[in-house]
Amino acid sequence: MIRSSCCRKLSTQCKTNAWTRFPQHGFSTQSGLFPEEHMIHTSPQISDFNSHAYASMLQNCIINGESTTGKSLHCHILKRGGCLDVFAYNVLLNMYVKSDLLSDAHKVFDEMPERNTVSFVTLIQGCAMALRFVEGIELFFRLHREGHELNPFVFTTILKVLVSMEWAELGWGVHACIQKLGHGSDAFVGTALIDAYSACGLVDPAREAFNEIIHKDMVSWTGMVTCYAENGFFEEALELFSRMRMVELKPNNFTLVSVFKALLGVGAVDVGRSIHACALKMRYEMDPYVGAALLDLYTKTEDIEDARRVFEEIPKDDVIPWSFMIARCSQSDRSEEAVELFCQMWQTLVMPNQFTFASVLQACATMAGLDLGKQIHCHVLKVGLDSNVFVSNALMDVYAKCGKMENSVELFMESTNRNDVTWNTLIVGYVQLGDGDKALNLFLDMLGDQVKATEVTYSSVLRACAGLAALEPGTQIHSLTIKTIYDRDIPVANALIDMYAKCGSIKEARLVFNMMSKRDLVSWNAMISGYSMHGLGVEALRIFENMQKTGIRADKLTFVGVLSACSNTGLLDKGQAYFNSMVYDHGIDPCIEHYTCMVGLLGRLGHLDRAVNLIEEMPFEPTVMVWRALLGACVTHKDVELGRISALRVLEMEPQDEATYVLLSNMYATARRWDNVASVRKSMKKKGVKKEPGLSWTENQGTVHYFTVGDASHPDMRLIYGMLEWLNMKTKKAGYVPNCDAILLDVDDDEKSRLLWVHSERLALAFGLIRTPFGSPIRIMKNLRICMDCHAAIKCVSKVVQREIVIRDINRFHHFQNGTCSCGDYW
Template sequence: MIRLLRSKLLQHPNHCKSNTALCIITQRTFLAQRTSYSSPEFNTYIYGSLLQSCIRNGDYATGKYLHCEIIKKGNCLDLFANNILLNFYVKYDSLPDAAKLFDEIPDRNTVSFVTLIQGYSQCLRFSEAIGLFSRLHGEGHELNPFVFSTVLKLLVSAEWAKLGFSVHACVYKLGFNSDAFVGTALIDCYSVCGYAECARQVFDAIEYKDMVSWTGMVACYVENECFEESLKLFSRMRIVGFKPNNFTFASVLKACVGLEVFNVGKAVHGCAFKTSYLEELFVGVELIDLYIKSRDVDDALQVFEEMPKDDVIPWSFMIARYAQSEQSEEAIEMFCRMRRGLVLPNQFTLASLLQACASLVDLQLGNQIHCHVVKVGLDMNVFVSNALMDMYAKCGRMENSLQLFSESPNCTDVSWNTVIVGYVQAGNGEKALSLFKDMLECQVQGTEVTYSSVLRACAGIAALEPGSQIHSLSVKTIYDKNTVVGNALIDMYAKCGNIKDARLVFDTLREHDQVSWNAMISGYSVHGLYGEALKTFELMLETECKPDKVTFVGILSACSNAGLLDRGQAYFKSMVEEYDIEPCAEHYTCMVWLLGRSGHLEKAAKLVHEIPFEPSVMVWRALLSACVIHNDVELGRISAQRVLEIEPEDEATHVLLSNIYANARRWGNVASIRTSMKRKGIRKEPGLSWIENQGRVHYFSVGDTSHPDTKLINGMLEWLNMKARNEGYVPDFSSVLLDVEDVDKEQRLWVHSERLALAYGLIRTPSISPLRIIKNLRICADCHAAIKLISKIVQRDIIIRDMNRFHHFHEGICSCGDYW
């Protein structure tokens, strides 16, 4: 906050804004002085006073005129007047003139050096400023508090604040550590570095603390998120007798927001109300933030209404907070008010407005704002450009987002993250990973957002090898123990079939949040390891993390996958009664599947009718799937009818209903459904299985003969068929829902896509590695039985992920316990 004030004070015009009347008075005074002295003696005091007047009045032209007169008279200014002239050029950013004058001053002193150092600093020429400080020290000039405070401010501005340690050592040796000006500058320096404790030591060493010192320390604590210490220091400051200023109030209000002690913040508001600082920009902005974060939007709006509105900052802040609080429509309305008030938006206003458009998925308004951005020339601004990319990505226009990214001249890590996240959310994991590779080649450092997003992409496409490589890459960064990245790693390993490594990552995390526990519980659930899922849930209850809706979805899924009817019902009851969690569609879906899969179809149907809201497609489809397993044709027909009322073209429902009729050998009904699907243009999703080998993904469909290794695959399948029969394998013809002969059914079973992928994996992958196969549909009962035997025959672990869960086949046993 203090640094912001300084930057405001350092801003000044680069051209003359002279007041004509003042110029005339100054010149007349100067002429009068010239005519009143008949002595040839040069009066340096008068010239110095006149130059000071030019600085105060912003009269650059008269100052230059005075310098010309000085040169004509022999350039006989004394050191004091020369330093005033040097300051005159510095104030107007005329650094070439200032540097030339500096070099011509014969008896430069500390003030001369410091004045030019300040000039270089405010023109962002930090290297020259540091070089000048070295000259000052090397030439033996006095190092006083004025010098040290200037140099420390320079280091902060140059983002070289860590060099402040060396300056602090020099300050300590010369005994200036108790000086208030130097101490405050050191506090600012340490604050930027994140060393709040060092700043506090400096603060305690200041002998006579002034208001700026107290405010600087309070602000330091806030900037380093030591909010509690900030409030304690503020309280002590009030006890000592200092009255807070606008910057103190702004910092303390920010601390209240950080601690979420909103009542304390309101008390501070009352304190500020008794002063004249309520209309101050920084105080007003922090008050708005306080009330919005406390969900008291009406009071936030009242604070805003009482503030001066001729500055864009409060408007931008309100729009930003509305957009970030999922009140996007209010953000847009506030922008319209701002435009009616003739306040021009800046890049931050437009970025927040685009965020609101992204939340509303309002592409039309987003396009209009894009046109406005181009008109005002902010299309190349990195904040606006990133917001535009995000808006187009969330509106489903990734081609526009990628075009903006390609055209942007200054892409940052945020730009890369925006397009990567966009492709991940669009379900295009391959493109997201390709962009991540490009990002690394461009030597752009990834962030926690980058790593968590690309790991999510790997999870989405079950790409274990790239996921493991990204994990290795993250270990070389500071993000390997980051909770967000760790959670993404747990999810990636679980969804790629490697539940052991998911648990290893979970155990190595420094801290577990709700997402960590939920990812681990859901991972165990989808792998059919219900015992581990329930144990993890019990461990979670022993921590400060409380279960939420997602936790119970994982727990109920584990129970339904294992057929634990009593425990599932108990967990469902405790969720409502003990944790006060209102069941949602996912919870009811789990319970319907649990009851239905266990054979309690009537109870499942009764639960569906007891749902306090309109049952979703997922609920009815769960009941329908249970009917398929238990061959309940009538209830299955009703369930399918309800699904088709909501989604008439749902392909899966047509297929499930067809399967019920096929199991009941009602071939006429099967033909009728297929005719209906053909008439509606609905096509059954073809069964596909795929396996990755050496960075390439190999896809197989039922009876596929297009693969280059087809002959080898067929040979392997014949060998496996023979070995499996010797081990007692008997084909399950009920898995072929076609009215054909048994010989044809057996042939069809052995060319199912998962068996083709398995045969390829046995041929082309190392014998010591597990086989990982992904299938887009539910694995059939015959393939399940056959692959159990094959895992024992070939002595290899086989992991198959179907549309519902993972199956780990080991030594003739499946992790699902033949219940899926």
């Protein structure tokens, strides 16, 4: 009687707690799986405290996922002071484990009057589900210590835990134990072993485990096929699959997934199609995993139509097929399609996840679709995924690629989750927009924030250095890459070659190139165009010939380098031959850059008529670069009329291009057509052409020293002007005659000569001569084309002072040495 009243009391308690708060999980009369409330009091089994009845009711709770009901049953048992048998306790334990209530499970486990192997295995499962692997392992040891039976269930369970922990050492011990007990022949244990070895990439031991299984079932075969497929043994996977069919085991959906993966690995799409047909016959086409594997197969082999067909067929109530298609479209340059799919998905009410957003935003970034990006940004906020690091990185990338760095920075400032990609996105954004200074500052902040720089970081900041022609920072970053071993990364090494070449250290560039153990197309292209921009055409062509021997196929950019090397060096026959070879041997359609090189090459050697013919013949509208190339040739070869036409074409496209006015004026002056010189000056004034201030700079001991024309602001100015006086005297003696045509101002020749000697590049040169040790090269950068007279003067200086002088102007590098320049006086 006492028991009964307790029970009544408890049942009302439970009713208020469970029934009112969770009506949907309460005692369900409709399901018929649980007795109605009054039945608890009247049921004879329960009043007799029948463990078996509780066990079966708890089992029903597990099947139906009714943890609340299970809990109240537990309450009943406790209140009645009842003592279940070990079987019923195990079911109770399992009920808590399956309801993700590990601490309750632990409590039950501790309170059980006796435990058996099943109790341990059940709790270990719970620990594994809650990712508390160490606890699981401890229970395994305790099970062993307390002398419970080590049956196959124990091993399948513990092997799974070990795989999750990636604890191989203990795995071997467990395998030894399995063999000692002879459980290796058990299909379940054997398959768990296969999976464990597969996860470690140990295919041979997995195969041994497979061979030991006496009665191999479907799962064992599939496990082994999967092991091969996962570890890149695609042929073996397919071979085992066909053997499996010979023993007349029908593959299931699991098998098919691995087979499709293996087929993708060997690129056998056609076989894939026939197995796809089998899958249809076996009605597995609606399995989401099979669907995803098929999408994987068809999208990776560029067979988008088949992929689309699969996609149309399979169920789309899950985010994965959508994400899959969107991701693959974004990655394979079908951004519009990716966006379209995203819109469709949005309408089906399937919730996009972080992957979906990251992928569709990637498509937006590729398309530079700002409005679209903003709309998706709104969706991201709505869904609350804006704090996800992948999504916010992708958003930052969209804004950066659309040139909206301020928005990108804003997101960066707000972000609470940052990783290396976050920093890289911003750095790459600045580099792409040509803001190298900001990129480098951000790199320093990144290092200060203890974020590890990656290959992407290094190659980007090196690109920034290349753009800024900043040799010293570039060299420092080079040492950082060596320290972190990232210098062995091909893109980083390629960026180093480019950086050294663009900073004037072509020898260092070659050194990096030589040190590379593996080179790709970009490495060769970087080296070829590096030599080309330094006027070392013969070296460039030698590199190109070596490249041919490696079997790496040349592309458009390779030939831009090769042809500009010919152009910069004046190798007409070779240039023509390479141009033909490009078209006929390499099957590359010439683009406007190739034609520009050829126009420059013909023009440089005085074949102005042929250059004009080529312009007329080429299948493109000539760009400003083409006309500039022709203008340069006209200046050199004193063809005033053609030069005038070329200059007008340039000015039509870029009316504010001061350099062109200067060239035009110089040309007229050389031809002594003074009235034309005056009209050029007039039209410059009329059009309000702003002279871009000429700026030259040189690095010295970590500081960049800038000079403008006639600059007197540098602290070493007295020394610099002293040096210039001395150079003036020495070069005059060595035969240098000032070319006053380079000065457009209407002043007398003495004054013109004086003005020439305060050109920014000469100030920088004088500073370099004062501040650098004898014998070391002097590197100067200029933001405009080097002036003709400076070019002549510096050639002379290089002989007088016996120093190598490297000047990078807006077009190329000039290596002055012993009275000559690597450009051969043509640039």
